[in-house]
Amino acid sequence: MTERKTYKRETAGVMLVFLMGAHVWGVFDPQAAQMANFMTLPVFTFAGGAFALDAVFKQGPQSR
Numbered sequence: 001m002t003e004r005k006t007y008k009r010e011t012a013g014v015m016l017v018f019l020m021g022a023h024v025w026g027v028f029d030p031q032a033a034q035m036a037n038f039m040t041l042p043v044f045t046f047a048g049g050a051f052a053l054d055a056v057f058k059q060g061p062q063s064r
Contacts, residue, residue, distance in 0.1 A: 012043075012050035019043045 019039055026033025 008050040009054060012047040015043045016047055 019036060022032055022036035022039065026036045
């Protein structure tokens with residue numbers, strides 16, 4: 001049985017690239033800077049969950 005791909009890490013990577021672009025755009029536009037500051041916590045929370053929790057679950061119960 002093959003596992004289905006969830007694309008959570010790819011989604012997190014795209015969100016991080018978008019956030020980086022918003023911060024760069026924020027240099028020129030104050031509203032973009034405010035939007036980037038507002039999005040920072042949710043994007044990093046999702047990315048942390050996508051990358052870190054994926055690694056923990058792939059290690060499995062044998063590592064405990």
